[in-house]
Amino acid sequence: MAGEKSGIQYQCFRCGKKVYYEELTAMPELKCPECGYKILKKVRPPIVKHVKAR
């Protein structure tokens, strides 16, 4: 479905601002919306694990 967030986030190397991948690709340029820095690293979404206690 369009508009649904994938949960993938990128974090700015300079200011640490986290931006959703969809928000980044919606912009003409891949850069931090906060400070304009162009180097962003991918942030792994927290994986929810169901661990059963035995």
Ligand SMILES: [Zn+2]
């Ligand atoms: Zn930034």
